[in-house]
Amino acid sequence: MSYAIYLRKSREDREAEARGEGETLARHKAALLDIAKNRILDIGAIYEEIVSGETIAARPQMQRLLEEVEAGRWEGVLVMEVERLARGNGIDQGIVSQAFSVSGTKIITPYKTYDPSNEMDEDYFEFGLFMSRREYQTIKRRLIAGRIASVKEGKYMGKNNPFGYQRVKLQGEKGWTLEPIPEQAEIVRNLYKWYLEGSVLSVQKRALAAGYRTQNGLAWEQSNTLALLRNPIYCGYVTWGKKKNEKQIKNGRIVNKRKVDQDYLKVKGRHEPIIEEAIWDAVQKKLNETASVPIAREKKMRNPYQGLLYCACGHKMQLTNSTRARKGEAPRPYYGLFCPSISCKMVSSRMHTVDAAVMRSMREWIANYMAESQNIINTAEEQLQEIQQNIAVIKKEIEKIDSQFKRVFELVEQGIYTTDQFVQRRDELQGRKKVSAEHLRSLEEQQNAVQSAIDMKEIIVPQMERVIDAFPVATVEERHELLKSILYRIEYKRVPETGQNLRDANLCLTLFPKIPKE
Numbered sequence: 063m064s065y066a067i068y069l070r071k072s073r074e075d076r077e078a079e080a081r082g083e084g085e086t087l088a089r090h091k092a093a094l095l096d097i098a099k100n101r102i103l104d105i106g107a108i109y110e111e112i113v114s115g116e117t118i119a120a121r122p123q124m125q126r127l128l129e130e131v132e133a134g135r136w137e138g139v140l141v142m143e144v145e146r147l148a149r150g151n152g153i154d155q156g157i158v159s160q161a162f163s164v165s166g167t168k169i170i171t172p173y174k175t176y177d178p179s180n181e182m183d184e185d186y187f188e189f190g191l192f193m194s195r196r197e198y199q200t201i202k203r204r205l206i207a208g209r210i211a212s213v214k215e216g217k218y219m220g221k222n223n224p225f226g227y228q229r230v231k232l233q234g235e236k237g238w239t240l241e242p243i244p245e246q247a248e249i250v251r252n253l254y255k256w257y258l259e260g261s262v263l264s265v266q267k268r269a270l271a272a273g274y275r276t277q278n279g280l281a282w283e284q285s286n287t288l289a290l291l292r293n294p295i296y297c298g299y300v301t302w303g304k305k306k307n308e309k310q311i312k313n314g315r316i317v318n319k320r321k322v323d324q325d326y327l328k329v330k331g332r333h334e335p336i337i338e339e340a341i342w343d344a345v346q347k348k349l350n351e352t353a354s355v356p357i358a359r360e361k362k363m364r365n366p367y368q369g370l371l372y373c374a375c376g377h378k379m380q381l382t383n384s385t386r387a388r389k390g391e392a393p394r395p396y397y398g399l400f401c402p403s404i405s406c407k408m409v410s411s412r413m414h415t416v417d418a419a420v421m422r423s424m425r426e427w428i429a430n431y432m433a434e435s436q437n438i439i440n441t442a443e444e445q446l447q448e449i450q451q452n453i454a455v456i457k458k459e460i461e462k463i464d465s466q467f468k469r470v471f472e473l474v475e476q477g478i479y480t481t482d483q484f485v486q487r488r489d490e491l492q493g494r495k496k497v498s499a500e501h502l503r504s505l506e507e508q509q510n511a512v513q514s515a516i517d518m519k520e521i522i523v524p525q526m527e528r529v530i531d532a533f534p535v536a537t538v539e540e541r542h543e544l545l546k547s548i549l550y551r552i553e554y555k556r557v558p559e560t561g562q563n564l565r566d567a568n569l570c571l572t573l574f575p576k577i578p579k580e
């Protein structure tokens with residue numbers, strides 16, 4: 063299998079280029095190709111991000127790459143730093159982290175090769191991304207402060223043309239404002255007028271009859287009609303922080319809730335209004351008095367494996383339901399789980415087949431775990447004691463070094479040590495302290511590993527046994543909760559052997575239990 067190269071400029075790169083330090087991507091490309099040459103890696107594609115999007119959604123090349131990574135197309139991806147892959151919100155990091163770890167795709171940087179199939183390496187991976195997130199937050203705060211200042215000056219900060227207007231560059235200063243597009247402005251005025259004469263629905267109907275379309279050629283649906291009627295841009299204002307989507311998890315689904323931000327900023331803009339303020343206010347009043355449109359009712363949960371069951375190819379397994387009737391029998395609902403990937407050859411399963419396989423896999427997991435961990439568990443207490451003793455010794459050593467440090471400072475203050483002697487002695491002590499601190503860290507890691515082996519047996523095994531007992535009599539929601547309490551992922555594999563009937567393919571599940579904390 064071959065490797066892909068992913069290139070993207072960071073903010074610092076752009077700044078460096080502005081200082082005349084040369085084109086970054088070309089330099090990075092050469093560096094990564096060099097690595098490929100030295101290690102004899104076959105490069106199958108080079109993805110160069112032209113735009114500088116903060117989210118994956120805004121980075122087309124990244125989307126392509128991720129799709130291929132998920133599909134297991136690449137052995138590895140060469141990138142200057144892990145941070146070039148994901149930066150921004152935690153969900154994006156999760157998507158990238160998951161795509162690479164699920165498909166076992168390596169990440170190769172000039173400094174280190176990350177192999178997500180190696181558990182220790184995944185730690186490094188997540189650590190790298192986390193660092194960049196903090197750094198990114200700082201940069202983002204600075205950017206936001208700049209944007210707020212621009213809004214206060216009445217400038218338009220949006221990236222797109224709101225319907226009815228086009229963005230125009232301000233003369234003789236930085237920033238943008240808006241200019242009405244006469245034909246679209248006419249439509250905006252009509253939609254506002256029609257709403258005062260009727261309802262949101264009547265506006266949609268009249269717009270459809272008149273052949274009105276949005277800039278993207280779409281019909282005026284409820285959501286974009288409402289957005290247009292609520293937008294203060296049409297009566298000459300610019301805003302900041304109006305829309306604040308709050309994500310909430312409901313029944314395992316993410317639901318967006320709109321809230322008005324406390325830092326909401328509304329300023330008279332530099333642009334010409336399309337709607338008179340009195341009309342705009344009247345529309346708002348009417349909108350607020352009209353009961354909000356009910357959102358589609360939450361459907362009952364039908365899939366206990368929602369968010370848990372993944373095909374071995376990396377895709378989330380999806381629920382199918384249909385009604386099937388045998389001759390002479392009443393139709394019965396049929397539930398099944400299938401992999402949505404078109405290229406995937408995995409055979410789908412009925413719900414009850416998966417249920418049975420999950421129960422069987424949990425029993426097998428316990429049996430395997432008990433067998434494998436017997437030795438570790440037997441000696442765990444002893445090991446723990448030994449490690450703890452070593453930790454105590456090393457802590458004393460560190461204390462000793464610290465007190466020697468103090469002594470060195472006293473000696474130099476009293477004039478007994480010369481500056482040179484001081485520097486030499488300080489460096490020596492610092493070196494010793496570094497070695498001891500590293501030793502301490504590795505002991506603490508060992509301690510955690512042994513502790514989690516003990517916890518596994520004392521916590522997760524009995525917990526899994528309880529789930530096995532409760533599962534057969536539980537409702538779909540309860541099953542979902544039960545499984546989520548002990549597993550973070552179930553991998554699905556059902557491949558027919560050559561010459562075998564599809565129906566006879568063996569279903570094989572791999573369980574990924576949650577490691578108990580504390």
Ligand SMILES: [Zn+2]
Binds near residue numbers: 373374375401403407
């Ligand atoms: Zn699949």
